[in-house]
Amino acid sequence: MPLTPPIAPDIIENLIGRIPTSSFINGDFIGGETDLSVENPATGEEIIKVASADAAKIGMEALDAACESAADWAATTPRHRSEILRRAYELCLERADDLALTMTMEMGKPLAEAYGEVNYGAEFLRWFSEEAVRMSGRFRPAPAVADQDILVYSQPVGPTLLITPWNFPFSMGTRKIGPALAAGCTVVLKPANLTPLSSLLLMEILRDAGVPAGVVNCVVTKDSSTLSSTLMEDPRLRKISFTGSTPVGRTLLSQASQHVLRTSMELGGNAPFLVLESADIDKTVAAAMAGKFRNNGEACTAANRIYVHRKVAEEFTTAFTAKVEALVLGNGLDEGTTLGPLIDRNAVEKCQELVDDAVSKGAQAVLGGDAAEGAGHFYPATVLTNVPRTARVNQEEIFGPVAPIIVCDTVDEMVEVANDTEFGLMSYVCGQDIDQVRDVVGRIESGMVAVNVGVASDPSAPFGGVKESGIGREGSHEGLNEYLELKYVRVG
Known part of the structure; x- marks a missing residue:
């Protein structure tokens, strides 16, 4: 055992x-x-x-x-x-x-x-x-x-x-x-x-x-x-x-x-997570939790930018934030811990810089947002809403437990902003309209796409990206x- x-x-x-x-x-x-x-x-x-x-x-x-x-x-x-x-x-x-x-x-x-x-x-x-x-x-x-x-x-x-x-x-x-x-x-x-x-x-x-x-x-x-x-x-x-x-x-x-x-x-990633208007919210939240917070958020495949269709934005944000709030930050060897520390102090400072930048440009930290005090390199699970496209979290790999949510009005807009990066490693698409999902998957510029799941890595599947x-x-x-x-x- x-x-x-x-x-x-x-x-x-x-x-x-x-x-x-x-x-x-x-x-x-x-x-x-x-x-x-x-x-x-x-x-x-x-x-x-x-x-x-x-x-x-x-x-x-x-x-x-x-x-x-x-x-x-x-x-x-x-x-x-x-x-x-x-x-x-x-x-x-x-x-x-x-x-x-x-x-x-x-x-x-x-x-x-x-x-x-x-x-x-x-x-x-x-x-x-x-x-x-x-x-x-x-x-x-x-x-x-x-x-x-x-x-x-x-x-x-x-x-x-x-x-x-x-x-x-x-x-x-x-x-x-x-x-x-x-x-x-x-x-x-x-x-x-x-x-x-x-x-x-x-x-x-x-x-x-x-x-x-x-x-x-x-x-x-x-x-x-x-x-x-x-x-x-x-x-x-x-x-x-x-x-x-x-x-x-x-x-x-x-x-x-x-x-x-x-x-x-x-190499690096800047994975978009697209929540289409046809998404099953419960399944999508589960996928977003795995895609964002697995490995303390320190993964090149981590969901870096969460783009949500306006029709389901409020429902998704409420359900997602509740799940994030339930994460337990602590030593990975302690009972009950579900979110561990970041690798070093530089990683903590990078997360704080990205959060501060987003907030200074109009975003709201509805959960977390401030580095933990005391021993160890801890940063709390953080949810940002109303994140503008000019925020650094949209361009830079976060490599930490920070989840920026950006609301979009159309699927075309979601695809456009998802592809607006030099990176192309991983993407996530959640939706129940199969025709729409297939269309989006075909237009996303990345080497891998996870549909309605939050983890796609598999030794039997080809792992790798496009662009840079x-x-x-x-x-x-x-x-x-x-x-x-x-x-x-x-x-x-």
């Missing part, structure tokens, strides 16, 4: 004593001076110190290990790779208590949501264990030459650099490592220095599942830019996959051009193809 809050101190102490505290290179945790403090955002207190590696030196050791093991790993059978990934999936579930508790401590999400991420993240390993044996290829006669044939098959891209964010510290690693290993690629993982502990536990799992030394490496360092630039200058690296902000993504894309690296970029929200897809069959190169052979 999963652990339930409150968690006994001896359980936490025992876990902390077992968490690795250094980078993982060529099958081993390499040790080093522990000088990087990992803090609990709910308390502001240190959980543990880990070693921040010399980015250039240890980064090159990691790439060396990945390159030295690349040929042997690529030569393994898809079935062999599949069985290792399946074992890793099983170990994730067996160690779910450790993974979930670690995530809540280092990132802040409520413990129940952390268990949800364990299941979600583990599923990428299972999904790609199944996809490993289904790599596509084809063979056919040449259409214009009688005695020649065309053969097309896939090969692994080669050594890859994977850079993951802090908001989903476990599943972002499995979402990238799963397809890379399934395809026959070796990897260097760079987790966020705010939340490295989940990734280090994942390294243990992969090693115990049978991943050979050097195939997966993990570099924990405060000097992220030096690590990425050093590795990307090396022509042996053949791919980079990054999840994070659009400005950093632009920089990495520029650096990737030097050696024409394959790139996968899952990214390049490529993660999950599904497309996720495996991101780590494969096609080879065409003419057979005479």
Whole structure:
């Protein structure tokens, strides 16, 4: 049975004593001076110190290990790779208590949501264990030459650099490592220095599942830019996959051009949530709660702008605000908590700036609106109404529990304002008029659309955006193809 809050101190102490505290290179945790403090955002207190590696030196050791093991790993059978990934999936579930508790401590999400991420993240390993044996290829006669044939098959891209964010510290690693290993690629993982502990536990799992030394490496360092630039200058690296902000993504894309690296970029979002006049309000409120407040609102897919048709605006706002008011803000390890802290003080200040800007331009904070005092990095669930289009919350990713509601008079207006952004990752549409919903879905500029639901992420579906929200897809069959190169052979 999963652990339930409150968690006994001896359980936490025992876990902390077992968490690795250094980078993982060529099958081993390499040790080093522990000088990087990992803090609990709910308390502001240190959980543990880990070693921040010399980015250039240890980064090159990691790439060396990945390159030295690349040929042997690529030569393994898809079935062999599949069985290792399946074992890793099983170990994730067996160690779910450790993974979930670690995530809540280092990132802040409520413990129940952390268990949800364990299941979600583990599923990428299972999904790609199944996809490993289904790599596509084809063979056919040449259409214009009688005695020649065309053969097309896939090969692994080669050594890859994977850079993951802090908001989903476990599943972002499995979402990238799963397809890379399934395809026959070796990897260097760079987790966020705010939340490295989940990734280090994942390294243990992969090693115990049978991943050979050097195939997966993990570099924990405060000097992220030096690590990425050093590795990307090396022509042996053949791919980079990054999840994070659009400005950093632009920089990495520029650096990737030097050696024409394959790139996968899952960048920022500014997701609109459209409430059509035909919406079922109860279902729509449930979807809005999940879309906005899951993961403390710290998700690139979070509903950022809630556009409501005027005919249902009052009914939706009243019902939604009542549900938001029922959220319980607190430490994710405490009983009853349904909304945890933000990752750091900067995140709290950003939310406050956005709320103050909206209010200064005419919006009303009908709930919340002021940062919580005391220890930890808490911001209360906030509902803003009468938000003008000039407010910053309409242009900037919030990454927190602030829900701006904007009333629109027509569906055309809703689509127009929804598309009025450089981002195009996720959108939400709620309505019961199927013809109208289909029309809106077709006109929305985003890589993913959730209809009458608040969570759409699924390892079996292609995750990714358009415009400045990214390049490529993660999950599904497309996720495996991101780590494969096609080879065409003419057979005479």
